[in-house]
Structure formats: C-alpha cells, structure tokens
Amino acid sequence: MATRSENIYKPFKVTLEKVIEESPLIKTFVFVPEREFRFKTGEFIELTLDGIGEAPFTPSSSPLVTDRFDVTIMKAGYVTEKMHNLEPGAVLGVRGPFGRGYPIEDFVDKEILILSGGCGLAPIRSLLYMLIDMKDKLRKVVLCYGSKTPEDCIYKPLFSELNKINKFQTLRTVDLADQYWEEHVGVATVLLDHVEVDLAKAVGVVCGPPVMMKYGTLKLLEMGFPENLIYLSMEKNMSCGLGKCGRCMMGSYFVCRDGPVFTYDEVKGQPNIW
C-alpha cells in the first residue's frame, strides 16, 4: 500500500520473460519483477509501457507465486496494441497492486459458481488457483465460460487441468461453433441452465464483458442467488488506482479503491453500472 514515504506514481520495473498466444486477440505476458511482487486475487495493477501509456489489468497468475506474474491482455486499444508487439526482454513499469479483490475467506464451505466470458477469464484464473489451493475447505467450484468462437477460447490447458480436480467442474460455450466443437453453443448465460447448485451454500462470481455481466447477474438473481453473494468484477477506466483521478467513478464509488470486486447489492443503485 501507499505510504507517506514512497511515490505511488512511480512504477517499479518488470521484465517480459515470455509471451503466450491465447487467441487471435489475446496474449498472456509472463513478467519477472525487479523485486518480490505480492497481490491478492482480484486486485489489479497499472502496467506502463514507457512513454506510451498505462492501463489497468488484473494479474491472471497465482497470487502464491511472487517471483513471476502473468497478465493476460486483449488487444483493445492504443496501449494494448503496442503491448501485443512486445518481445521477451522488454522492460515495463508496474504500479500497484490496487483495490479490493475477492474475499476468498468468505468462500469457505461454499459452492462457488463462476460465470466468465472472453478475456474476463483472466482475473478468474488467478481466483481459480487460489480455490485449488483451498479446495479442501470448499464444497465445489463450477466454472462456466463463454467465448465467441472455439478459437477465442483462452487458457485451453486450464480446463483439462481443472476437470481432473475433484470438486471442480467446467462448462464451456461458444456463440459460433465450428465442426469440431462438442460443447455448448450460445451465450455464456445458457450454461447456467445446466448447473446444479445448493442455493443455501452458493456464491456467484461474474467477470466478463459488460453485457455478459448484466445478463449473467440477472440470471443468477432469477436462480435465487442473494444480491450480497453475487461478486462482480467491474471494468471501468481505472487510471490512477488511488481513488483520486475520478475516471472510474461509479456513483460515489471509486472502482479502483472500493472495488474492482463488488457485490451486486453494493452497486445495484448506482447509475450506468454495466
């Protein structure tokens, strides 16, 4: 956290070790930080491309690993496009971690239903690694993931890995299937029709593009999830990370400090949340 003695605007350096192509638009970057780097799952960082720009990302690797971390980036704008051209050895800057992540201690003895779409699986992968680590204390974990096409489906090895773990179940869907696709077809929320949960023991986690967040949340509410047990990872224009620049304001909340993880009951009254 920021203290009086350090300059929170000054990034520390990280070196790009490896680039993994996940899909035509998404790559995972493995960084080696110049010093030990710790974060909690769901917290985010500001990644700086020197002299070009800075953008917020939630690390997608396990918070238990502190000498390396992964950031999964979708080519979506000016800065991310430049990041996609990076080669191993590149030196970038990092500020953070910032914000409030997932309250995993509250997930103990629960069934965790995760709905994710597109690049929204990045923060979820970090959460999944934590859930794997604490699996003995959990009832079960169901991951529902949707992408546009089979080609856009990221972290392919992760699914087979998860399916081997007792208590973990995965379901995938694509909007547009090809001849080899054998799983579900349709938007991510259709997967929720195929899930069995004990509502008295369940929590919901939603992370994906805004339209999926909206309909996914509505569907969970319809299924009977209480508003305070639906965890949303909000995507806003987090710039300073300090709750100061105002660009990520959502009602009176600063998403970068008060979030990015919120429960639905915390945000439902705020304007333009999706």
Place this chain on the structure above:
Amino acid sequence: MARYYEIERTAWDKALIDLLSSFRVFAPILKGKTLDYQLIQEEHIPHIVYNIPKPVVPLKTFFLPIKENVVVYKKEEKPIIILGIPACDLSALDLLDKFFMTEVYNDHYYAGRREGSVLIGCDCHSANKHCHCTSYGLNPFPENNQDMTINMINGHAIISSFSMKGEELLSRILGMGLVIHTFDEVPERLTEIRLKVKRELEKANRLLPNYQETTDAVINSDKVIWEKYAKKCVSCGACATICPTCTCFLLIDRPGFEKVRQLDACQYPGFERTAGGENPLKKLEYRFKNRYLCKYLYRPEKFDAIACTGCGRCIEACIAKINKNELLIELTK
C-alpha cells in the same frame, strides 16, 4: 479567541516588503477587468486588491497545478504566502484536504505545497452577481483553514492570526511596532460589514435551495430537466476546471517512466471511456448530470464535506451561459 490588530495600510505595505525577503507572495491584482493572483514584487504592493470577491482562479490551483510531473519532484525554493483568499475558496480545503491528505494515501505534491503555504484570508466586503456561499451554510468571511486574515477598511488594515503559522507571521509583523489598536473580539465596523454582506447574499439568493434540499432534488429529479440544460452544454469542461473543489485528472506518460498529472473534467466525452469502448458517461446529459450528482451527492456522502462552496465561478465561466442556480431553482420548484 483571536485578537485583531489595526495598523495603517502604509505600515502593512512596509511589512509586506519585509516578507518578500523570505516568502514568495501571491495576491490579487486587477488586470483589466480581471482580478487574478500574481507573484508580488515590491512595486505591486500598493495595487493589491483587498476584500473584493474574488480572484478568477480558485485557490486549488496553488496546490493542484494544471499540469505537473508527479514522478520527478521539484521542491519549491521558498515557502509561499497567498494573500486575499475569499472564504469560499478556504472552505473548499475542507474537502480537498480530506481528499488528498488521508491516512492511507497522502499526496506528496498536494500536501507539500499545502504545508509550505501561509494562507491569508480576506472578508468579502461586497458580493458578486453569482456569489451564493450563504445558501450552503457558509459565511462571506473566513472561518476555516486560514492562517491569518486581513481586512482593509478606510486605509487601515485589521489583521488577525488563526494558526501557528499565522501566529509566527503576525508576530514578525507586529514586531515592527506598527500597531494602532488591539481588539479582543471582532471589531464593530467589521461585524457591520459582515452582516451587511450576509444579508445582501441571502436576499439575492432567497429562491435558491440549500445544500440538503439541492441533494434531495438532484436525487429525485426527472431526466427532462437534465436533457433541457444539457442541450446547451458544449462539454468544454470550464465549469470543472474553474471549480474550487473539482479534482479529477488525467495521467500522461512521459519517457523514463515519468507521469504527468493534468487536471481534467468529467464533462469531456472520453473521460470514463475504457479501452473496450464502454463509456458510462457517453451521453452528454449523463455527463452533465454527473457533475451535479458528484457535487451534491457523491462527494458529500463519501467525504462528509460540501463540494460546492457557492463561489459561482462555474456560472461565470460557462460559455453556453448555463446558470447552475437557475437550474437548481427550477429543480426545486
């Protein structure tokens, strides 16, 4: 209770010359029709304007420059004195201090400048057309955050101190042996002016809802009124730039992992836009209303301090001639 000291203006001017040796002094000077803070040299001292509201730029610009490098810190060479600050701008510090100087996050730049400044407030001996501090429970004379005050009445300066920093400065001035009178309470002639200006402001703004009424009205408002006023708005951001409590900024990257912080405005179309193209404030009417929500609901709720001090600068700065007060009166009709 503060004591008030009366000295002649010529003696005060002499004291200022002495202070110039150890401080950079900023004070309001009239340039054409514009009253603005200026770095004072000896020859400017007789032209300093006292007790007339209000410098065109708010006090915040001393602590939050329009643009500054926040990675490479340049220390100011001398402490500064800001002279002639109106009460509305001093009240704005209630919010700004809570915002930038917190336990968790203390902004070096803001806090450094704040600590390195001596603030000398001035009562308003008259009111401007759009002044409305009294509607929000404030008075047209300094009550909070001033280190010292000065009132210039009939060629005499009445000065008083309200903090340790103010006390140090005051004793340096009084040490020059200039005092004509000492008062144990607010001198009567000052009280008279205060009452007169307060009454004038209350009368001029009798139709304007108070802060809480405004908050309630904004919460319960119909979208029609926002659409109506937003139609005139051109998203220039002048209202936010000139506002004594607006703090939003943009971070710009510079080579060498340096960052430049530049004041920004939620009225600009791309303010909240994300890389993915989502933009909660895409519609102009949303941005327009957002400013009112921020001033009257979000900031007060989060920081327990008012976010509009009634200075009226946003009304004066608006090139579309949108009068916030007319809107608020219409909203509470």
